[in-house]
Amino acid sequence: GAGVSQSPSNKVTEKGKDVELRCDPISGHTALYWYRQRLGQGLEFLIYFQGNSAPDKSGLPSDRFSAERTGESVSTLTIQRTQQEDSAVYLCASSPAQGTQTQYFGPGTRLLVL
């Protein structure tokens, strides 16, 4: 079956522009995570959606970052007024509803802010 997909795979933007990143989780997975990973660094948790519960936004670094998820499907991560320090790989992962929260990651979106 299809895994987690993300689009675009690469994005180059100018400082100050807004960008929108998309994640399509595995069908039926109720949990969805967004992470940021700067070059050579570990995963930085951004936001967590679990079913219909209120999302855990505790990892969002500033109010320029927001994310939405429609039901248990697609999620979009929006970065407004991008800054050069936003350059990173943005990874999305989903987990099934039952059992352990084993995560299945997408290939990521490589964002470069010039």
Place this chain on the structure above:
Amino acid sequence: SQKIEQNSEALNIQEGKTATLTCNYTNYSPAYLQWYRQDPGRGPVFLLLIRENEKEKRKERLKVTFDTTLKQSLFHITASQPADSATYLCALGDDKIIFGKGTRLHILP
């Protein structure tokens, strides 16, 4: 707050030897712990999960131990191969998963 610690320094191991990576955690009592592998330019891939009532778990050349008293998990790769070179991440959490920073492993031919 919950904290996961993995050795941030790269680990160099000679091919054929056993590589052992450590994951320590504090302020948490997880029901299970997971290990992932991440190759450059790719997302992490799930390897193994061990539950709190399991002391050891094996999968092919991989072995994971879980000591809930020490709050530590050890990840072993036996008969290591250059293809095992990657970053290995531990993760824990019963609802929301938290990842460690990962340890880079280099298997030297």
